[in-house]
Amino acid sequence: MATPARAVKVNRSGFPKNAYAGLPTTLCQGCGHNSITAHIITAYYELGISPYMVAKMSGIGCSSKAITYLIDSGHGFNGLHGRMPSVATGAAVTNRELYVIGVSGDGDTVNIGTGQFVHTVRRNVRMVYIIANNGVYGLTKGQFSATADVGVTLRTGEVNKQKPIDCCGLALELGCDFVARSYSGDPKHLVPLLKAAINHRGFALLDVISPCVTYNNHEGSTKSYKYVKEHAWPLDAVEFIPSYEPREVEHPEGETLEVKLPDGSYIVLKKLEKEYDPTDRIGALRVLREAAAKKQILTGLLYVNPDTTGFDQTLALVDKPLAQLSQEELRLPKETLEEIMEGFR
Numbered sequence: 249m250a251t252p253a254r255a256v257k258v259n260r261s262g263f264p265k266n267a268y269a270g271l272p273t274t275l276c277q278g279c280g281h282n283s284i285t286a287h288i289i290t291a292y293y294e295l296g297i298s299p300y301m302v303a304k305m306s307g308i309g310c311s312s313k314a315i316t317y318l319i320d321s322g323h324g325f326n327g328l329h330g331r332m333p334s335v336a337t338g339a340a341v342t343n344r345e346l347y348v349i350g351v352s353g354d355g356d357t358v359n360i361g362t363g364q365f366v367h368t369v370r371r372n373v374r375m376v377y378i379i380a381n382n383g384v385y386g387l388t389k390g391q392f393s394a395t396a397d398v399g400v401t402l403r404t405g406e407v408n409k410q411k412p413i414d415c416c417g418l419a420l421e422l423g424c425d426f427v428a429r430s431y432s433g434d435p436k437h438l439v440p441l442l443k444a445a446i447n448h449r450g451f452a453l454l455d456v457i458s459p460c461v462t463y464n465n466h467e468g469s470t471k472s473y474k475y476v477k478e479h480a481w482p483l484d485a486v487e488f489i490p491s492y493e494p495r496e497v498e499h500p501e502g503e504t505l506e507v508k509l510p511d512g513s514y515i516v517l518k519k520l521e522k523e524y525d526p527t528d529r530i531g532a533l534r535v536l537r538e539a540a541a542k543k544q545i546l547t548g549l550l551y552v553n554p555d556t557t558g559f560d561q562t563l564a565l566v567d568k569p570l571a572q573l574s575q576e577e578l579r580l581p582k583e584t585l586e587e588i589m590e591g592f593r
């Protein structure tokens with residue numbers, strides 16, 4: 249007798265998890281970027297977002313290759329080195345229905361792409377921006393990037409003397425309303441953060457420490473698996489409750505903090521650092537400095553402002569994707585045009 253076929257598990261939109269997969273990875277085995285890819289797939293699948301509505305953007309680097317390995321049926325664009333933010337901005341403003349996600353490297357973001365990155369943060373473009381942060385240029389064989397700490401060494405023994413850029417500190421300073429740091433090897437922390445970021449109404453930065461096993465996983469590194477394990481300073485444990493799920497448990501006051509998002513979803517932060525307030529921007533900058541002085545890697549939702557105003561809102565764009573507007577909707581009525589022309593006489 250033939251065994252009955254097992255029903256394929258699908259999410260609330262009717263998609264199986266493999267609908268969120270991409271091509272097989274060509275990155276090194278054990279690379280943190282592969283874990284990040286897997287966690288992104290889980291987050292979109294569990295939220296039940298249609299894979300066809302995801303726009304995945306990237307620049308150049310091992311990290312930027314990641315978008316090929318996820319959500320094959322999404323819209324994808326590999327930009328130039330450091331130029332992904334402007335392409336992502338274009339997609340986000342011309343189609344407000346898309347879920348835009350950018351996957352970038354630390355080199356792509358704060359070396360080659362610093363100018364584009366800072367203006368996209370400043371404008372509050374609605375997108376999730378993931379920095380797969382390994383402290384080196386992986387694709388070009390392991391040179392220091394701008395996130396490498398003073399005193400760390402290359403595999404060859406060369407010592408870094410340049411001060412690092414803290415991507416979270418930079419984003420906070422620029423007014424970013426969703427700033428978090430996590431670790432590629434911690435799905436329990438990263439997946440709920442990703443879900444919260446996907447539901448945020450503006451620019452959401454996720455700086456994810458992602459060890460490079462080939463060029464930066466040795467004793468002299470502060471982005472190795474061993475170092476992250478020994479020096480992580482977690483502020484919180486994160487849970488995300490989407491708007492379509494009931495909030496069943498009442499959380500004890502003081503130990504947890506619930507952040508309600510405009511669509512009715514909740515971010516629940518179980519505070520491991522009791523005094524920490526993730527709605528205090530200055531406090532976030534202070535703890536980042538304290539962590540750096542103690543040589544700790546601070547992880548958690550560092551700052552969130554759920555009442556943010558995204559770039560699409562600031563521009564007062566129409567809800568409909570621009571490509572779907574009819575000629576009538578796009579063209580000004582003759583009288584309105586005449587009125588405008590009159591204003592210039």
Ligand SMILES: Cc1ncc(C[n+]2csc(CCOP(=O)(O)OP(=O)(O)O)c2C)c(N)n1
Pocket residue numbers: 308309310311312329352353354355356357360380382384385386387388393
């Ligand atoms: C304008 C420009 N400069 C330099 C390069 C060469 N290049 C390609 S990938 C890369 C490093 C990427 O590093 P990172 O963004 O940290 O990603 P990783 O490979 O470490 O994931 C560099 C310098 C390039 N492609 N374009």
Ligand code: SF4
Pocket residue numbers: 274275276278279280281310311382386387459460461462463
């Ligand atoms: S070189 Fe490093 S960053 Fe690139 S795929 Fe290999 S482990 Fe990952």
